[in-house]
Amino acid sequence: MDNLSANEAKTHFGSMLMRAQKAPVQINKNGKPVAVVMSAEDYQSIESMKLELLKIRSDRARLDVAAARLIDGEAFFDELDAGDHD
Template structure:
């Protein structure tokens, strides 16, 4: 992934936009990564994947409810706490 300093991104904004059309561009401030600029197409692809994941999880939840494969919230969080303690 290409990387630019925040100052370079500011002074070369037009070039940054062109580069982001080809591949994500990391922006660093004080030597540390702070953001990534991506194309609109890449952003749309990420949003579509998030929606697919949400739909898949919703379908799985609906199937679990129909099969009575559920648990109460208190039991769920108690089990979750045990995992973090081990």
């Protein structure tokens, strides 16, 4: 991934947009990453993947409910706080 300072991104905005069509461009401010500029096509792909993952998790949850594979809400949040997951 290409990296630009915030000042470089501002000064070379058009060029940055062209670069972002080929690969994401990370924008740094004071040496720290603050943003990523990417093509609209890449963004839509990421959003589609997120939606597909949400659908899969929703379907899995429905199956778990139907099969009575449930856990207590407090236990769930305790496991989440502890970092336990499968």
